[in-house]
Amino acid sequence: MGAVDTTYTFTATDTITSTKMNNIIDQTTITGDAILGTTLEVASGKLKIRSQGITSNELAANAVTSTQITDLNVTTIKIADLNVTTAKISDLGITTAKIADLGVTTAKIADASVAPIKLAQPLTRSTSQNASGTAIDFVGIPSWVKKITVIVSGISTNGSSIPQIQLGTSSGIVTTGYLGSGVGIASGTAATAMSSGFLTQSGGAATTIRHGIATICNISGNIWVCNGVFGISNIADSSIFGGTVSLSGVLDRIRFAAVNNTDAFDAGSINIMYE
Numbered sequence: 001m002g003a004v005d006t007t008y009t010f011t012a013t014d015t016i017t018s019t020k021m022n023n024i025i026d027q028t029t030i031t032g033d034a035i036l037g038t039t040l041e042v043a044s045g046k047l048k049i050r051s052q053g054i055t056s057n058e059l060a061a062n063a064v065t066s067t068q069i070t071d072l073n074v075t076t077i078k079i080a081d082l083n084v085t086t087a088k089i090s091d092l093g094i095t096t097a098k099i100a101d102l103g104v105t106t107a108k109i110a111d112a113s114v115a116p117i118k119l120a121q122p123l124t125r126s127t128s129q130n131a132s133g134t135a136i137d138f139v140g141i142p143s144w145v146k147k148i149t150v151i152v153s154g155i156s157t158n159g160s161s162i163p164q165i166q167l168g169t170s171s172g173i174v175t176t177g178y179l180g181s182g183v184g185i186a187s188g189t190a191a192t193a194m195s196s197g198f199l200t201q202s203g204g205a206a207t208t209i210r211h212g213i214a215t216i217c218n219i220s221g222n223i224w225v226c227n228g229v230f231g232i233s234n235i236a237d238s239s240i241f242g243g244t245v246s247l248s249g250v251l252d253r254i255r256f257a258a259v260n261n262t263d264a265f266d267a268g269s270i271n272i273m274y275e
Contacts, residue, residue: 121145123275131155131265135257138272143250145274150214150254152200152230152270159263162204164197165214165256167224169249180226180243186236194243196259198226201239209233209267214241216254222247 008024010016029045039058041050116122121144129136131154141148150165157163162182166173175196182199183191192202200210214228227242256270 121275123273125273126271128269128271131268131270134261134264135255136265136270137253137255139253141252141254141274143252145251146218147275148216148254149273150216150228150256150270151272152210152212152214152256152268154233154268155210155256155265155270156206156208156267157204157258157263158206158266159258159260160203160205161258161260161263162192162199162201163210163256163258164194164199165216165226165254166197167216167245167247167251168253168255169222169247170252171249173253173255174245174247178243178245180241182239182241185238185240194241197255197257198228198243198245199241199259200228200230201232201241207234212239218251219244222249222251224251 008020010020014020030042030047031045032042034047035041038050039053040047041053042048116124121142126138129138155163166175168174178194178197180194180198181191181202182194183202190202192199198214198216200212200214201208209232210230211233212228212230214226214230216224216226219225223244223246225242225244228240230239230241232238254272
């Protein structure tokens, strides 16, 4: 059978007429012999594209453009893993919702990118205060804080009452229950027991100029422990002190004031850091 089936066979004595010729044309069908390859197939004597007959071999290199592909037809399964490169991802395309919780590891974070501001509980320095008035307060200390450093530079008062560090809660400054003592080293001053705060030395005068650091740490619950060393610059002397206090609530403030609460600061500055 040929590629074209005329469906009519002339005999030796047939006369060729226009009617017979027209019938041949009208009734001609395509046979399977007309097909080369697997792109086409015959259906009811007519050519049609075979299901899955068009493969990459039948497509020109530039025949498929972005306008020929609908948005919903580009799925993840159609994209090879190696085809997703950083150049293909816009900066704004990387959101926290696209990052798995376990996908951020320490190996993925550069050392220089870990700054205090990036931490939920960073080492924070408060605003330095010039010493004036009868009390210097630092308030709003976060509840997660476990260590506070008090930094003193050139502090002096107009009297002889010993400066002390007091802790507080949302209810106010705690003025009782402090245990410990402070002592002057070079002067040989006897140790002075604490009661209303962490004493920073065992004696003082209006001329005493103090510099130093006190560290206050949470040991458990609302129990805090303090120790510190102050140097005296107007005379050759130093003081060391240490103590503890148990608060009735969460610490949120610190005060630096004289024991008598009336001597006023007249020089120096103070600040705190917490973590």
